[in-house]
Amino acid sequence: MPLLLSPLAARSLHAPLLPASAASAPQPYRLRSLGGEPRGGSRGRLAVVSEKQAAAVVTEKTLAGEGSDEGARYDAIVVGSGIGGLVAATQLAAKGARVLVLEKYIIPGGSSGYYRRDGFTFDVGSSVMFGFSEKGNLNLITRALEAVGCKMEVIPDPSTVHFHLPGDLSVLVHREYNDFVKELINKFPHEKEGILKFYGICWKIFNSLNSLELKSLEEPLYLFGQFFKKPLECLTLAYYLPQNAGDIARKFIKDQQLLSFIDAECFIVSTVNALQTPMINASMVLCDRHFGGINYPVGGVGGIAVSLANGLVEKGSEIRYRANVTNVILEHGKAVGVRLSNGKEFFAKTVISNATRWDTFGKLVKIEELPEEEKNFQKNYVKAPSFLSIHLGVKASVLPAGTDCHHFLLEDDWSSLENPYGSIFLSIPTVLDPSLAPEGHHILHIFTTAGIEDWEGLPRKDYEQKKELVANEIIRRLEKKLFPGLKDSIVLKEVGSPKTHRRFLARNDGTYGPMPRGKPKGLLAMPFNTTSIDGLYCVGDSCFPGQGVIAVAFSGVMCAHRVAADIDLEQRSPILDTGLLGVLRWFRTLA
Numbered sequence: 226m227p228l229l230l231s232p233l234a235a236r237s238l239h240a241p242l243l244p245a246s247a248a249s250a251p252q253p254y255r256l257r258s259l260g261g262e263p264r265g266g267s268r269g270r271l272a273v274v275s276e277k278q279a280a281a282v283v284t285e286k287t288l289a290g291e292g293s294d295e296g297a298r299y300d301a302i303v304v305g306s307g308i309g310g311l312v313a314a315t316q317l318a319a320k321g322a323r324v325l326v327l328e329k330y331i332i333p334g335g336s337s338g339y340y341r342r343d344g345f346t347f348d349v350g351s352s353v354m355f356g357f358s359e360k361g362n363l364n365l366i367t368r369a370l371e372a373v374g375c376k377m378e379v380i381p382d383p384s385t386v387h388f389h390l391p392g393d394l395s396v397l398v399h400r401e402y403n404d405f406v407k408e409l410i411n412k413f414p415h416e417k418e419g420i421l422k423f424y425g426i427c428w429k430i431f432n433s434l435n436s437l438e439l440k441s442l443e444e445p446l447y448l449f450g451q452f453f454k455k456p457l458e459c460l461t462l463a464y465y466l467p468q469n470a471g472d473i474a475r476k477f478i479k480d481q482q483l484l485s486f487i488d489a490e491c492f493i494v495s496t497v498n499a500l501q502t503p504m505i506n507a508s509m510v511l512c513d514r515h516f517g518g519i520n521y522p523v524g525g526v527g528g529i530a531v532s533l534a535n536g537l538v539e540k541g542s543e544i545r546y547r548a549n550v551t552n553v554i555l556e557h558g559k560a561v562g563v564r565l566s567n568g569k570e571f572f573a574k575t576v577i578s579n580a581t582r583w584d585t586f587g588k589l590v591k592i593e594e595l596p597e598e599e600k601n602f603q604k605n606y607v608k609a610p611s612f613l614s615i616h617l618g619v620k621a622s623v624l625p626a627g628t629d630c631h632h633f634l635l636e637d638d639w640s641s642l643e644n645p646y647g648s649i650f651l652s653i654p655t656v657l658d659p660s661l662a663p664e665g666h667h668i669l670h671i672f673t674t675a676g677i678e679d680w681e682g683l684p685r686k687d688y689e690q691k692k693e694l695v696a697n698e699i700i701r702r703l704e705k706k707l708f709p710g711l712k713d714s715i716v717l718k719e720v721g722s723p724k725t726h727r728r729f730l731a732r733n734d735g736t737y738g739p740m741p742r743g744k745p746k747g748l749l750a751m752p753f754n755t756t757s758i759d760g761l762y763c764v765g766d767s768c769f770p771g772q773g774v775i776a777v778a779f780s781g782v783m784c785a786h787r788v789a790a791d792i793d794l795e796q797r798s799p800i801l802d803t804g805l806l807g808v809l810r811w812f813r814t815l816a
């Protein structure tokens with residue numbers, strides 16, 4: 226069997242994309258300039274950023290130790306360049322702030338990064354992109370790029386996901402809402418009314434969200450302004466804020482298999498069942514996939530972060546790589562800067578951490594006792610498991626004609642849904658963008674939930690063997706259910722464990738993000754961006770509204786607005802601030 230393991234594959238899933246590899250086989254990200262003069266391009270034309278240019282972002286003066294600005298004072302330092310951190314940074318830069326982003330790794334993006342092997346371009350994480358359309362107010366990825374003058378070419382996905390579930394239940398989530406509900410009602414004709422009511426409430430919430438101008442819910446002038454302009458919509462959102470999707474589904478639906486299907490719908494975006502998934506988040510994803518649709522960026526998901534990083538620099542701010550922040554520097558209890566592992570220090574009016582809250586308060590902030598707010602967060606949320614990921618290059622002939630791009634597989638037993646290795650996520654982005662693989666080949670990105678505890682303490686050889694064993698079993702399951710001959714069609718295989726995610730994404734235990742410890746009160750307990758340390762903010766998936774690229778993009782928008790108000794780049798009212806922040810803190814303790 227022609228299984229080619231690249232020499233680096235055995236070492237890691239995310240082995241660095243070094244400029245050396247960037248010189249070969251350019252696979253351009255397509256990036257359109259909206260205004261201003263793009264790097265190496267001209268106003269308003271379609272500019273193509275080649276791999277070489279993308280790599281240029283991470284060389285020159287961008288490596289941590291190389292810059293000469295130590296001692297300079299920035300408006301904000303952002304620790305980490307995940308989508309959450311980059312959106313916060315670019316939004317601030319667009320408002321005129323001087324921002325420094327410090328990234329531990331050698332390219333931007335975190336879980337939304339990419340890497341290349343033997344002509345294949347792999348997305349590190351999910352390839353299902355919400356918020357990337359031209360419509361409405363919730364297209365937050367499109368808007369984040371626009372804020373720094375970029376626009377990426379996208380390919381519309383005709384479906385979101387094809388579910389293959391116990392009892393041979395197969396449901397394709399079509400892009401068109403009517404096609405989707407028609408298919409679901411066909412499978413569950415006795416639940417027609419319940420289906421229409423449940424998804425109808427999702428639309429009511431989505432339409433309310435979509436009618437608002439999205440900014441910081443921690444900024445009272447904006448929040449009260451929205452209540453004044455859109456009272457019904459705001460009250461709708463306030464009503465559903467503490468509720469979960471599973472409870473609402475149970476009001477209208479009795480069929481156990483259909484309720485389990487809704488669990489699977491929620492699980493793929495929250496890693497928990499519907500009873501634990503906040504209704505606002507469920508509505509957001511269950512409707513955006515039909516409203517704006519799922520759209521894949523030409524050249525791969527990694528292009529989003531590269532574009533944002535380029536846009537940030539275009540706006541006069543900075544990003545440095547291999548910059549491992551080890552400490553947030555506190556002065557009289559206020560965050561004033563950061564220290565790197567090489568001893569260098571940088572100072573700013575504010576510090577924004579895109580590391581998880583467990584990393585921020587467990588490692589970066591050195592204080593004796595965890596603040597009450599963080600204790601409350603840890604009381605309500607635990608770290609969601611990490612993933613085992615398998616990136617495959619396969620011969621195209623193994624996929625039947627018309628294969629859908631995204632699949633979710635749970636074979637025989639609904640009770641395995643949330644178990645480690647129980648269900649399988651699969652994306653085949655080359656169905657949409659063939660340029661990601663050499664001609665005649667496809668990419669299969671397979672992942673399944675896995676805990677770090679399964680992978681720790683193993684001698685190197687056993688660890689490698691275990692990766693092979695577990696990956697082969699997952700491939701066998703896919704071969705049996707979906708693609709006969711899959712194993713023999715593999716030309717490249719890279720396996721990453723939770724340890725890989727911990728190492729290369731700098732995420733505590735490789736976690737996918739926070740997950741409610743029990744049954745949450747919707748989103749009520751989820752902290753926003755301010756923290757109990759003056760001058761220190763958090764952004765990313767351990768902030769409201771949680772996991773997901775579009776979710777962390779929203780947390781970036783909110784964070785930038787609150788920080789901008791605090792450094793006088795936006796309007797603010799100190800008295801109302803104190804009042805609102807106090808009330809919100811109190812709300813969280815009720816959860």
Ligand SMILES: NC(=O)c1ccc[n+]([C@@H]2O[C@H](COP(=O)([O-])OP(=O)(O)OC[C@H]3O[C@@H](n4cnc5c(N)ncnc54)[C@H](O)[C@@H]3O)[C@@H](O)[C@H]2O)c1
Pocket residue numbers: 304305306307308309310327328329330333334335336337349350351352548549550551579580581584612729730731732737738764765766767771772773774777
């Ligand atoms: N696993 C997936 O399938 C997948 C894929 C894509 C996106 N996502 C979503 O992206 C979300 C995460 O996005 P995010 O913006 O919160 O963060 P992220 O984890 O993607 O990025 C955080 C970045 O911060 C950097 N970092 C962490 N600690 C640092 C330190 N001390 N010094 C310097 N840099 C440091 C990391 O290297 C990383 O690049 C997840 O919730 C997930 O939903 C997930």
Ligand SMILES: CC(C)=CCC/C(C)=C/C=C/C(C)=C/C=C/C(C)=C/C=C/C=C(C)/C=C/C=C(C)/C=C/C=C(\C)CCC=C(C)C
Pocket residue numbers: 351352353355386434437439442448451459460462463466493494495505506507509510631632633650651652770771772773774775776779812
């Ligand atoms: C202030 C207070 C308290 C109150 C007031 C009221 C109001 C006004 C409110 C408001 C609110 C708001 C605005 C909200 C918002 C929200 C939002 C935006 C949300 C969002 C969300 C999102 C999400 C969650 C998403 C997610 C996603 C994800 C996770 C994805 C993933 C994917 C994957 C993994 C894929 C799969 C794959 C396969 C199947 C292959």
